[in-house]
Amino acid sequence: MDFKDLINQQWTLNTRPDPDVIISNFTYNESPVRAPKKGEVLLKIHYLNLAPVMRMYMMADGGGYSTERILDIGDVIHGRGVAEVMASEHEHYNIGDFVQGQVGWQTYKLSRMTKQEKFRKMTPRKLPIYYGLSALGMTGYSAYCGFVSRGQPKKGDSVLVSGAAGGVGSLVIQIAKAMGCSRVIGIAGGQEKCAIVKRLGADAVIDYKTEKVEKRIEDLLPEGLDVYFDNVGGEILEASLMHLKKGARIVLCGAISEYARKEPFSLKNYGLVRQKGADLRGFFVYNHPHMYEEAETKIAHWIREGQLEALMDIEEGFKNVPQSLIGLYTGTNIGKRIVKVSEGPEINY
């Protein structure tokens, strides 16, 4: 293979968000690609994953989030992607393998496939490879591992899910129904998103933009909730605590409503957790790698059976990646946002 003609495109950190992400935070670069040396793999990146938390990686203090190395000015922006092995001098990877992992915002990557990059070889599932960034990747693992291992749902449970039109939330709604939870309520913003959550099987949907969330939870779940899967934090978390059943589990998965605040959100009614013998359970997907295979197998099965639909919002073009991230903070996406950064047709694997 001739590498001389390959150009690696990159987005790097120019300035830090203050606090909003803006287009001038990023710099576009091009550089030549070289052949892999011993122990290295050359990856061609096909799809990049975008998520609200990425803003944190760009901040001087990592936004208080210690889950990724803090970026220096000039560093390639962190991001997971699906990539194809184009050339390999690494004993565990062969040309034609597909992997998902920490590739960064670029079109090629030379990698030693270190533990820190959290690469995972994709299992052929005869589905489009971009599923590796949604239902068959970290998004799916987050939904399944978070809901199953931290939410500990039982048949007949009442389940509340915020961010229910988002990548993780939309899967949790469907997994909850597939597992026999009897009342599954979604919270989303706006008619379009609410209609989608309903279509995915939620028994009811709360529109936080037009409805009083706490009152609606009370009306819909008069006996309280068993599991609240929290993707948003803030006032909606507080509202959920008002309606806990004894021994309820709240899975703290994300807090998108809090990321852009200058002052951290302060939880006034956490004492209800004590009073109800309930649990506020932090969930960090990378603590649960032993469950990824189970998650992926179950989810692939549900997709094939037509029981589960992965909501994806696929944009095109490497040049548009910064704008696609910025759009996430104003809620323009329906489901997991993914950007196709390579040319050519869709690949099934």
Place this chain on the structure above:
Amino acid sequence: MDFKDLINQQWTLNTRPDPDVIISNFTYNESPVRAPKKGEVLLKIHYLNLAPVMRMYMMADGGGYSTERILDIGDVIHGRGVAEVMASEHEHYNIGDFVQGQVGWQTYKLSRMTKQEKFRKMTPRKLPIYYGLSALGMTGYSAYCGFVSRGQPKKGDSVLVSGAAGGVGSLVIQIAKAMGCSRVIGIAGGQEKCAIVKRLGADAVIDYKTEKVEKRIEDLLPEGLDVYFDNVGGEILEASLMHLKKGARIVLCGAISEYARKEPFSLKNYGLVRQKGADLRGFFVYNHPHMYEEAETKIAHWIREGQLEALMDIEEGFKNVPQSLIGLYTGTNIGKRIVKVSEGPEINY
């Protein structure tokens, strides 16, 4: 038995705390005692238990705590006690049995021994009966069930306990050591209390009245904590969240620092629970009755082996009960406060 000469003394609710408990909140009454009718037991109360949470029972809204029926003006103040069966027309109770349960602030009680009163027949342990209000009663059950089932300690764990000179906290310190936790740190207020916690086996003690709690936690547990057993809430809870290991468990058992605030305490850094994949676990002892027998047997064993000392602060005299409660809010007690309300020598059972 002649009941005509028996006089029941009672403390009833005169006015509600606003917000502090004061002596004029209580009214003293006397009334005659009658013989039990079919299904009733006549109990003679020997010891009453006092706890900070009792203030809540006296408030118009139960202080937001739903664990006991809200008192009406004129009602006998709620409280657990150790009592002796003096006469019985109830098939499950015989003269000479000792029970612990909801007796109220009085010297005699006629009871149908309903579920709501949560009576428990005491198992003979050849120890003074007042142990039934500390290590061999709800205090011991709280320490053991809370720490074991919600804290899930493992050998070698680093454990932090607040309210460490209190009834529950002092037992948790000793149970943690008995179970092989390697670093057990207590938090208490003042030299005298700290010295006691050290004597009970804590590896180190933090004096919250004179030391910077968060800095001291950092110094004493540089790698963070596995279990924090919280009896106080508020700023000390917040400090503990700064030093969680991945997957740490915080047992929310009590919140004495919060009970007397007019505004609820607001937890600013709860997001760390999410980031550390940690758990904030509410603990309510009445949710764990299946563990009481195990708790009592283990604790009685540790007491006999000299591995565990029940800190008790035993006052005398039914007339002093209100003042003994008020003293709890200013921290005058060392260990579980109990009031001996009967005449005569100590009884072993």
